[in-house]
Amino acid sequence: MKLFKSVAAPLFGAWSLTAAASMDAASPQDVLRTTADQVLSEVTAKKTELDQNPAGIYKLVEQTVVPRFDFTTMTQAAVGRYWPRATEQQRTELTDQFKELLVRTYAVALLGYSGQQIEYLPVRLNAGDTDVLIPTRIPTGTGGPPVPINYRMHQVAGQWLVYDVVIDGISLVTNYRSTFASTVRSQGIDGLIKQLSDRNQQLRG
Secondary structure (H helix, E strand, O other): OHHHHHHHHHHHOOOOOOOHHHHOOOOHHHHHHHHHHHHHHHHHHOHHHHHHOOOHHHHHHHHHOHHHEOHHHHHHHHHHHHHHHOOHHHHHHHHHHHHHHHHHHHHHHHOOOOOOOOEEOOOOOOOOOOEEEEEEEEOOOOOOOOEEEEEEEEEEOOEEEEEEEEEOOEEHHHHHHHHHHHHHHHHHHHHHHHHHHHHHHHHHO
């Protein structure tokens, strides 16, 4: 997960819309570009404040990331074939815990943003499409080649939402799936919920 934390944070945290309704008609790439500029500018402007009080990043991420990610679809995909076995209550708990894990992980990494410039690549989007891949690249800051980061988005109730992030060919959802499957096989659905809860408790400090 190191690559996800170090490279994806600026982009993961970029999906924000304080006025979401006004952007619903925009193309998914337009949404990304506009919101990335907005959030990363805010992080840069508040850097001193956030350095003194890092906990402030969570409020920013909660306001900006959560509305633009389809955490239910992401959790379902990460749990995979075990999702149908979960009760409605377990599905809710899994989604809540997985969402918190992602938000906290990338909120912390977002504090390390140092002005990397996002490169937006051409998007293949036909009229009527409700599922699209948004390709971008971002420099690593180490002199190596930029890292490709692709966003999988779909429309839900007229809004473009992210349901997976693919970094350098590695899917965020798939990256978690094998670990989740192993936990469910040995400890059941409730064991996975507890594992996620324990991890979130550690991240809360």
